[in-house]
Structure formats: structure tokens, C-alpha cells
Amino acid sequence: MRNIEALNNPFGDAKVISNCSIFGMMDRTGRRFSGRDISRAIANMHDRGNGLGGGLAVYGIYPEFADHYALHIMFTSAQGRKATEAILAANFQISRDEDLPTQPTAEIVNPPLVLRYFVKPTHSRLEGLSEDDFVVRKVMEINTSVEDSFVFSSGKNMGVFKGVGFPEQIAHYFCLEDYEGYLWTAHGRFPTNSQAWWGGAHPFSLLDWTVVHNGEISSYGINRRYLEMFGYHCTMHTDTEVITYAVDLLMRKQGLPVEIFADIVSAKLWTDIDRMDPESRQLRSALRQVYGSMLLNGPFSVIIAHEGEMIGLTDRVRLRPMVAAAAGPMLFLSSEEAAIRLVSPEVDRIWVPQGGEPVVGRLECTSEAPKSDQPLAA
Amino acid sequence: MALACFKLPEFLVERDYDKCINCRVCERQCGWEVHSYDEEVDKMFADTEKCVGCQRCAVMCPTGALVISPHPGRYREHGNWTQEHLRDAIRQSETGGVVLAGSGNDKDYPVYWDKLLLNASQVTNPSIDPLREPMELRTYLGAKPESIEVRDGKLVSQLPPQVQVETPILFSALSYGAISFQAQEALARAAAELGILYNTGEGGLHHDLYRYRGNTIVQVASGRFGVDPDYLNAARIVEIKIGQGAKPGIGGHLPGEKVVGEVSVTRMIPAGTDAISPAPQHDIYSIEDLSMLIYALKEATNYQKPVSVKIAAVHNVAAIATGMVRAGADIIALDGFRGGTGAAPKIIRDNVGIPIEFALAAVDTRLRQEGIRNRASIIAGGGFRNSADVIKAIALGADAVYIGTAALVAMGCTLCQKCYTGICNWGITTQNPYLAKRLNPEIATERLVNLVTGWSHEIKEMLGGLGVNSIESLRGNRLHLRGIGLTHGELETLGVRMVGQ
Numbered sequence: 022m023r024n025i026e027a028l029n030n031p032f033g034d035a036k037v038i039s040n041c042s043i044f045g046m047m048d049r050t051g052r053r054f055s056g057r058d059i060s061r062a063i064a065n066m067h068d069r070g071n072g073l074g075g076g077l078a079v080y081g082i083y084p085e086f087a088d089h090y091a092l093h094i095m096f097t098s099a100q101g102r103k104a105t106e107a108i109l110a111a112n113f114q115i116s117r118d119e120d121l122p123t124q125p126t127a128e129i130v131n132p133p134l135v136l137r138y139f140v141k142p143t144h145s146r147l148e149g150l151s152e153d154d155f156v157v158r159k160v161m162e163i164n165t166s167v168e169d170s171f172v173f174s175s176g177k178n179m180g181v182f183k184g185v186g187f188p189e190q191i192a193h194y195f196c197l198e199d200y201e202g203y204l205w206t207a208h209g210r211f212p213t214n215s216q217a218w219w220g221g222a223h224p225f226s227l228l229d230w231t232v233v234h235n236g237e238i239s240s241y242g243i244n245r246r247y248l249e250m251f252g253y254h255c256t257m258h259t260d261t262e263v264i265t266y267a268v269d270l271l272m273r274k275q276g277l278p279v280e281i282f283a284d285i286v287s288a289k290l291w292t293d294i295d296r297m298d299p300e301s302r303q304l305r306s307a308l309r310q311v312y313g314s315m316l317l318n319g320p321f322s323v324i325i326a327h328e329g330e331m332i333g334l335t336d337r338v339r340l341r342p343m344v345a346a347a348a349g350p351m352l353f354l355s356s357e358e359a360a361i362r363l364v365s366p367e368v369d370r371i372w373v374p375q376g377g378e379p380v381v382g383r384l385e386c387t388s389e390a391p392k393s394d395q396p397l398a399a
Numbered sequence: 400m401a402l403a404c405f406k407l408p409e410f411l412v413e414r415d416y417d418k419c420i421n422c423r424v425c426e427r428q429c430g431w432e433v434h435s436y437d438e439e440v441d442k443m444f445a446d447t448e449k450c451v452g453c454q455r456c457a458v459m460c461p462t463g464a465l466v467i468s469p470h471p472g473r474y475r476e477h478g479n480w481t482q483e484h485l486r487d488a489i490r491q492s493e494t495g496g497v498v499l500a501g502s503g504n505d506k507d508y509p510v511y512w513d514k515l516l517l518n519a520s521q522v523t524n525p526s527i528d529p530l531r532e533p534m535e536l537r538t539y540l541g542a543k544p545e546s547i548e549v550r551d552g553k554l555v556s557q558l559p560p561q562v563q564v565e566t567p568i569l570f571s572a573l574s575y576g577a578i579s580f581q582a583q584e585a586l587a588r589a590a591a592e593l594g595i596l597y598n599t600g601e602g603g604l605h606h607d608l609y610r611y612r613g614n615t616i617v618q619v620a621s622g623r624f625g626v627d628p629d630y631l632n633a634a635r636i637v638e639i640k641i642g643q644g645a646k647p648g649i650g651g652h653l654p655g656e657k658v659v660g661e662v663s664v665t666r667m668i669p670a671g672t673d674a675i676s677p678a679p680q681h682d683i684y685s686i687e688d689l690s691m692l693i694y695a696l697k698e699a700t701n702y703q704k705p706v707s708v709k710i711a712a713v714h715n716v717a718a719i720a721t722g723m724v725r726a727g728a729d730i731i732a733l734d735g736f737r738g739g740t741g742a743a744p745k746i747i748r749d750n751v752g753i754p755i756e757f758a759l760a761a762v763d764t765r766l767r768q769e770g771i772r773n774r775a776s777i778i779a780g781g782g783f784r785n786s787a788d789v790i791k792a793i794a795l796g797a798d799a800v801y802i803g804t805a806a807l808v809a810m811g812c813t814l815c816q817k818c819y820t821g822i823c824n825w826g827i828t829t830q831n832p833y834l835a836k837r838l839n840p841e842i843a844t845e846r847l848v849n850l851v852t853g854w855s856h857e858i859k860e861m862l863g864g865l866g867v868n869s870i871e872s873l874r875g876n877r878l879h880l881r882g883i884g885l886t887h888g889e890l891e892t893l894g895v896r897m898v899g900q
Contacts, residue, residue: 035878035896040523213523237524239866242878250770275546288869290533304554310539310561311547311773313871319524320866338532338868340525 029221030258035242041223041235042069042188042209043343045324045354046364047331047382052350053081056197056205062360063207064189069235069356072128074210074222075191076183078231078326079202083178089116089139090156093173093180094163095219096134101169108167112159113140121182126194129186133219135173135195137180153228153273160227164220165256171220176229179328183208183222191222203384204331206324208233225261227269229327234261235356236321236341247314260321267315268325279332279381285312287337287377324354329384339376346371352382405489410452411470412445418464419443425456425465430822430834453815455824487745500745501818501828503645503737503782503804510737511756511889512788516898518879520866527868529859535869536855538567538799540636541705542729543773559729560705562635564799565594566855567870568789570847571734571780571803572618572640572709574600576653576662576674577741577818579835580607582810582827585843587611592848598801601640601651601676603665604630616707619696621650622676624666628699636730637696638707639689641680644738644781647711647752651676652742657821657830690726697727705729705776712736712758712781713751717765724766724775732801733758735781739804741828742819755781756795760893763796763875772875786854790861795893796875809850810843 044063048054059077083091092109096102109115118138142155150158160172174181179202182195188209192198208223224231238244238260245255245263253266267286271277277285285308294305309316320340325332333354335343346353346361348368353361358371374380412433421443425434431449434456436442450467457465474485487498520526527534539561548555570586577600584607590597591614598616599608603625608615612633619626620640631637642648653662653674663670683689693706707730708723710716720731735755740748759779766772779792780801789800804814811825818828826838862870865879873879881898882890890897 033900035900237866239520239524239879240872240876242876243872243874246767246875246877250767250772277549280552281549291535291537292533300553304549304552307547307554307556307558309871310558311543313869314875316869316872318867318869318872338527 028218029256034258040069040211040237041233042066042356042360043207043233043235043322043324043354044356044360045204045206045233045326045331045333047204047352048350049352049382049384050350051081051203051384053201053203055199055201056192058364059205059207060189060192060197062355062364063192063209064187065360065363066209066355066357067187067189069211070187070209071211072187072190073185073212073217074183075186075188075208076181076222076224076233077188077192077197077205077207078174078179078181078224078226078233079197079200080179080204080229080326080328081202082180082200083139086116086139087178089141090175090177091180092138092140092160092175093121093182094136094138095171095173096136096169098169101167102134102136104167105163105170108159108163109138109140112143112146112155113138114143115140122196122199123194124196126186126190128190129184129194132184132194156228157269161254165254173220174224174226174229174231176226176231177328179229179231181224181226181231183224184219185217185222204326204382206231206233206326206331221257221259223261225257225259225265227265228273230265230268230273231326232261232265232268232323234264234321234323236260236323236336237319238263238317238321239319240317241319243314244317260317264317264321264323264325267317271312271315279330279379281308283334283377283379284308285315286317287334288313288316289377290337322356331382333374333380335374335376335378337377343374343380344371345374345380352380354380405493406448406486407472407474408448408450408470409486410447410450411468411472412447412450413466413468414443414445415464415466416442418462420462420464422461424459424461428455428459428824430824430829430831451815451817453817453824454813498745499742499819500748500816501740501742501820502814502816503739504749505814505816506749508736508754510782511754511885511893512784512791514882514884515756515791515880515893515895516883517787517790517794517861517865518881519864524866526866527863529856529863532863533868534859534863536566536858538564538870540564540730540776540778540798542775545773560703562596562705563594564596566851566858567793567797567799568851568854569595569616569778569799569801570597570806571738571801572598572600572616572638572643573803573806574602574618574741575605575665576602576657576830578828579823579826579830579838580605580661581835581838581840582807582843584608584840585810585838585847586806587614588840588844589847589851590614592844593851595851596635598638601625602653602662602674603667604633605661605665609633618709619692620676621678621680622674624668624674624676627667631696631699631704634700634704636705636707637700638709638730638732639680639692639696640709641683641689642709642711642713642734643740644711644734644736644752644755645740646743646747647713647736648678649743649747650678654821659830662830686722686726689723689728693727707732707778709734711738711751712753712755714753716753716758717761720762721765721769721771724771728775730776730778731762732778732780733762734801735759735779737782738780739807740818755779755792757892759792759797760795760877764894767875786857787861789854790858790873791880793870793874794876794880796877798874805850806847809846810838
């Protein structure tokens with residue numbers, strides 16, 4: 022088994038600590054727009070990062086291959102590429118493979134090769150798994166067993182671009198002004214360690230789910246052990262990885278709606294639960310009893326995205342910043358208000374969500390944050 | 400014919416005659432009849448040989464005239480043959496009997512709690528001040544499903560019974576018979592006041608304590624004393640006692656002299672008969688038998704109460720616990736080798752079983768490896784001395800802890816270890832009305848409430864320092880522990896990194 026930890030966690034820390042800036046923007050009508058604005062917005066929060074990790078996720082960029090899994094894979098050696106491509110060839114029909122276009126960027130040094138592959142699983146290889154689960158398994162196989170390879174993203178009609186550098190530099194390097202999508206998220210990283218690895222930058226992704234995250238989760242140890250019970254292997258030693266797997270387990274596999282997910286990871290206080298009507302109390306109590314180990318305790322703000330949906334969430338007592346704004350069909354989420362004002366000086370509404378209260382943007386509908394004094398409807 | 404006594408006394412009773420006022424308090428307080436008054440010379444005397452070192456007379460003496468200390472007269476020092484080895488061998492050569500002991504293992508084995516250190520937040524995340532911010536210790540005991548179903552914002556799934564406690568500290572099993580009614584009443588009242596649970600032990604439930612049913616764990620042990628449908632249904636949790644940390648593999652024996660009056664009624668056995676708890680439960684010779692008893696108890700309580708199974712921490716505890724969960728136990732109670740007892744053969748107490756730290760870590764790890772940790776809560780017991788021990792146990796994986804000895808200390812116990820004699824100058828482990836009535840249940844309740852409240856405050860402070868505001872975020876979170884002075888193997892079994900890593 023390949024030791025991914027040595028790459029992402031060179032000092033063998035119990036956990037890799039980093040804090041950050043995050044930004045997300047979405048056109049809820051599905052209109053696609055370029056990566057220019059989000060680069061400006063995240064650059065406006067330059068000082069929240071330290072140049073040791075930046076990245077963006079974008080949805081709706083590959084409409085011509087919308088039914089293919091788009092694999093963004095980075096390679097640091099020719100052997101790694103050869104081994105990974107052997108796995109791909111054995112398990113997938115590859116409709117197209119190509120280098121990700123890049124342009125020289127002064128601050129980006131020694132970049133790895135990053136390719137994209139548009140693939141469909143070979144049906145005879147599924148062995149009873151769903152296509153999604155099959156892709157997850159193969160991504161894990163590449164990430165944990167093949168040297169010098171790492172899958173940035175593996176969803177349909179979406180992609181993750183990330184690396185070591187400030188996020189605006191990464192956006193420039195990968196020519197993101199040339200792409201169009203209806204939903205973008207971005208991340209600027211401030212890890213406490215000075216060694217950084219391209220695979221360790223955000224967004225972290227599994228299938229089309231991506232997570233950008235700012236925080237330091239003190240419950241990490243038990244969150245991780247709980248997920249391990251369900252077969253997740255946490256190789257990156259980061260909070261973000263744990264959040265991503267939590268999303269995968271609770272929302273994708275167990276099918277819980279986002280409001281319930283929020284009530285699990287940013288659980289309501291018992292003093293609030295005790296005052297609810299019997300039905301709500303019963304539900305919230307059960308969530309805490311059953312999923313107590315999945316409570317993400319400690320400061321975080323996070324933007325979770327997948328096809329057609331962007332979710333902003335902070336920890337239960339809101340120890341990390343998050344500002345939300347709506348301007349016509351656009352929904353913005355940001356660590357700082359200034360970044361929103363930069364790209365959209367006029368907004369219809371701008372607000373600071375309560376701790377643990379999800380802000381949800383969905384395609385073709387306008388379900389914003391429920392009012393904080395109302396119980397959430399699942 | 401009794402053989403001559405060759406024993407040196409263990410304790411020295413020194414009286415400052417300048418201070419002594421011949422009030423005879425010491426004489427009345429000592430159930431061991433150490434002190435006596437000689438009218439002819441108008442002077443108090445002490446029979447040092449009878450003293451057990453409980454300090455009752457010293458603290459009750461109004462003039463501070465008494466000092467009780469280890470007796471300076473000692474056998475010749477010997478690295479191998481300690482004073483205790485000599486004394487025990489001499490006693491056994493006189494009686495041919497088994498040396499008995501009360502309380503828990505008092506030997507100098509490593510205490511692993513003292514080799515584990517907690518974390519705190521600095522810079523990258525804020526610590527939380529529990530005096531100003533919410534800090535949650537509420538805990539639910541019982542089996543949890545892997546997932547739940549929610550439809551239209553409503554809970555569809557039916558959860559197995561969950562028992563709520565406001566802090567994860569419970570009073571361990573202390574049976575009526577082994578302890579006085581006053582002591583058990585204090586435990587029940589304190590549990591009710593604290594929103595926690597006390598455990599009846601295997602001596603049945605006195606009718607006057609049924610009013611505390613909301614805070615009661617009832618035990619079903621090998622003697623089945625006092626077990627009937629009312630007893631089972633009076634509880635929040637029914638606990639099957641397989642073993643006890645102080646005497647793994649050993650049963651119990653309450654001598655007929657102690658089975659008097661209410662004890663006999665509560666245990667549902669004739670007065671004056673010995674109450675014998677066999678070593679095994681004679682309907683449980685294997686795991687499938689345990690399953691049958693678990694489900695018999697669930698049937699008897701209409702599946703409304705979690706069933707706990709308590710075992711002593713022994714070598715293969717992880718495999719046993721896994722079997723218990725698969726047999727249907729909702730709660731695993733683990734009792735480490737430092738757990739207390741009313742009476743046990745001293746050789747067993749001091750040599751059988753393993754520390755709770757390792758048993759707990761091994762069981763939590765194994766249940767997770769098997770993917771069934773959610774199917775049972777873990778209660779750890781056996782030697783918790785302060786709130787740091789408790790919070791470290793939570794971090795290793797316990798849902799809650801049982802405290803027995805600490806509760807007795809709160810009520811006055813000074814660990815003289817003579818619980819098996821029926822004489823307790825503190826009124827705790829005695830059925831002698833003259834001694835028992837000196838334990839005022841009201842005051843003992845207050846002291847118990849104070850102890851658990853104080854520990855809970857300390858736990859909140861430590862949790863806040865770690866940067867979490869809810870106990871479940873520390874449960875099983877071993878990353879907040881570091882080991883100091885431990886071998887690689889010990890660290891691995893405990894699942895913690897060493898300090899500095």
C-alpha cells in the first residue's frame with residue numbers, strides 16, 4: 022500500500038492543520054459563466070492563505086461529455102502515469118484523454134502533469150457495484166496503491182483544478198478564465214506546515230462532491246474512527262477528507278437531506294432541542310444519539326457542492342466566518358463580505374447565517390436559508 | 400486450640416494525654432473496640448492490635464488528641480518478603496483459611512491513567528470557556544442503529560431504548576447487604592438529584608427505594624437475589640452481572656449473620672441463611688446461554704429497557720465483548736482489576752484481571768474493527784479516582800464510567816479495606832444498626848452530589864480546553880491523548896501516540 026500520508030503529512034502529524042479562505046458562487050438558473058470573477062474574489066482574500074495550496078471546483082464545464090466521468094489526475098512520474106493508465110484501460114472505456122491546458126505562471130514552480138480522461142465504466146467489471154461505487158473504488162485504488170498519481174476529481178460534467186500556490190495563481194495556471202460553469206467554488210490555504218503537496222490542496226472531492234473548508238475540527242479523531250467503521254480509509258489526515266466522507270456516507274449513501282446532514286454535523290444544542298415540539302425533539306434527539314460521533318466539533322466553515330447544488334455551513338457555534346449573499350439568480354458564499362462586494366457590488370440580500378444553519382442553493386429553484394427561528398423542514 | 404498469635408500490630412494509636420479529656424468519643428466511635436476507659440485511673444487506653452487504621456477516632460476526637468499511624472515496629476526489612484507477605488503467611492498459618500480483603504487491588508501496579516496526558520487548543524482553534532458557552536455532557540446509553548430514516552422531516556425509524564444521563568458518571572453496583580440501607584439510599588437520592596443512575600448490585604431492591612426507579616440499574620447476578628418482575632421493571636437498565644473486577648471468576652458470599660431483617664426480605668431469602676452467589680451463572684455456560692438470558696430479560700421488560708452485561712476485565716476481553724454484543728447486549732460494562740469489592744479473597748483481588756485502561760481500549764477498538772461499536776454502549780469501571788481518569792476513559796472509548804470506591808470515599812470511607820467484616824466505623828459497609836445510623840443519608844447525598852458536580856465541572860473545563868463543546872466529540876477520540884513513559888506495545892494497544900508526536 023502506498024503511503025499517501027508521507028506526501029501530504031511529511032512530519033507524521035496526528036492531523037494536518039490548515040486554515041483558509043473559501044468562496045462559492047452559483048447561478049441558480051444554470052447559466053454558465055467564466056472563472057474570471059471567482060479568481061478575483063478569492064484573490065481579494067489573498068492574505069487568508071500563504072501560497073501553499075489553492076484550488077477551484079467548477080460544475081457544468083463539460084456539457085459535451087456530460088454522461089462521462091471526468092477524471093482529473095495528476096502525475097509526478099512517467100511510471101505513475103503508465104500504471105494508472107493501465108488501471109483505467111482495464112476498467113473503463115476512455116472516450117478522450119488529454120493534458121489539461123496550462124499557461125506559464127511565474128509563481129507556479131515545478132508543477133506536476135495533470136491530465137483529464139472522459140471515461141465510462143466497463144460494465145463487465147462492475148461486479149454488482151453501481152457505477153458510482155465502482156468509480157469510487159477505482160479512485161481509491163489509484164490514490165492509495167499507485168505511486169506518483171493522484172485523482173483530483175472524478176465526477177460528471179465537473180472538475181477540480183488545484184495545486185501549490187495562491188488560488189488566483191492556480192486559476193491563471195490552469196487557464197480557468199477560458200472555462201464556463203454554473204457553479205464555482207474556490208479555496209486559498211494556510212497550512213501550518215511549510216511543505217505542501219499538490220494533492221493536498223482543496224477542493225477535496227469524491228465523485229462530483231467537492232468540499233472547500235476553513236477550519237480545525239477538534240472532533241477529528243472520533244469522526245475519523247466512526248467513518249472507518251463504514252470502510253472509509255482516511256489517508257490524508259485532514260479535516261476536509263473527513264467532511265467529504267461524511268457527505269458521502271450521510272447524503273449519498275444513506276440519502277439524508279442536507280438539512281438533516283447539517284443537524285448531524287452542526288448538531289443543535291440540547292438546551293434548544295429540549296424546547297422543541299415533541300416531533301422535532303424526537304428527531305433531533307435521535308440524530309444526536311445515533312450520529313453523535315459525526316458531530317464536527319470545533320471551528321469550521323465549509324462549502325459543499327455537487328451537481329446542481331451548493332451548500333454553505335458553519336459549525337454549531339459559528340467559530341469561523343461565512344457570509345452569504347443573493348443577487349438575482351446568483352448566490353454567493355464567502356469567508357469575507359468584501360470578496361462578494363468586489364464581484365457583485367449590488368446584492369438583493371446579504372446576511373451572516375447562524376451557526377449550523379445551512380445555506381442551500383439549488384438549480385432552478387430558490388431555496389435559500391430557512392429563517393433561523395424556524396425549525397428546519399427536511 | 401487457638402495457636403499463639405505472632406503478628407505485630409499494623410497501626411500505632413498514640414494519645415496525647417495532655418489533650419485527652421476522657422470524653423469517650425473514641426470509644427463510642429470505634430466498632431473495633433480499640434479504645435476503652437478505665438474508671439479507676441480515670442484514663443483512656445487503646446488496644447493497638449485491634450486498630451484497622453480507619454481514622455474515625457482521630458477525626459472525631461474533639462481535642463485532636465489521637466494520632467493513628469503505621470506501626471513503627473516492623474519485621475526485618477526484606478526486598479522479597481514484604482511486611483504484608485509475612486503478615487498474611489503468619490495469619491494463614493494460624494487459621495488455614497483464605498485471606499479476605501475488601502475494597503480494590505491496592506498493589507503498586509502501573510496506573511495507566513497517570514501515563515496519559517490530555518491535549519488543549521492553541522492558536523489554530525479556540526478553546527471554549529464553559530462558564531460562558533454551552534458545554535454538553537448529556538449522554539445516552541443503549542444500542543444505536545447504523546443509520547436512521549427521515550421522511551418529510553419526521554423520524555421514521557424506531558430507536559432501541561435509550562437512557563439519558565446528564566453526566567457520564569454512574570454509581571457502580573453496591574448491594575444492600577454489602578452496604579447499609581443508609582448508604583444505598585444516599586446513592587439513589589444523589590443519582591436522582593444529578594440525573595444519573597445508581598446500581599442496586601445483586602442484593603435486590605428495598606421497597607423504600609422503588610421511588611428512585613427513574614435512576615436505577617438493577618442487577619441480575621448468579622444468586623438471583625431479589626429478582627422478580629417488579630424488580631426488573633423498576634429499572635431503567637437491567638444489568639446481568641457475569642463478573643467483577645475485584646474478583647474475576649469468583650462468586651460472592653454474604654454470611655448469614657448479615658442476612659437479617661430487611662436484607663433477608665429484599666434478597667428474598669430466609670433470615671440467617673448464607674447468601675451465596677455461585678462463581679458462574681449456572682444457566683450461562685456459554686455465549687448462546689447469555690443470549691437467552693438477555694432476551695428473557697428483554698421479554699420480561701417488554702423491550703423497554705437496555706440490557707447491560709457486566710464482566711471483569713480479563714485477558715481476552717475484546718473477543719468476549721464482541722460476542723456479548725452479538726448476543727444482544729445493549730451495554731457492555733467492563734470492570735478493571737482495581738475495582739472494589741465488599742469481600743474477596745485477597746490473592747484473587749490482587750492477582751487476577753487486567754487494568755481497565757487496556758480492557759477499554761481493546762474492546763472499543765475491536766468493536767469498531769467489527770463494525771458494531773454503535774450496537775452497544777460501553778461503561779468502564781474499576782479505579783476512577785478523579786475527573787481526569789474519567790475524561791481519559793471517555794477519550795479511550797467509554798460512553799460512561801462507573802464509580803464505586805470514589806462514591807464510598809465521598810460518604811466517608813477511608814479505604815481501611817475491612818468491608819468484609821461487617822464492621823464499618825463510617826456506617827457504610829455494615830448492617831449493625833448502631834454503626835449504620837451514623838451515616839446520615841441526607842448529608843451523604845449532598846456529599847455525593849458535590850463530588851459528581853465537581854468532577855463534571857472539571858470535565859467541562861477540560862473539554863473546553865480541547866476545543867469541543869460536547870462530550871460525544873471526545874468519546875473514542877484518542878487523538879486528544881498522548882502517552883508518557885509507555886512502551887511501543889502499550890501505546891499500540893491503547894491506540895495513542897506518544898508525547899511530542
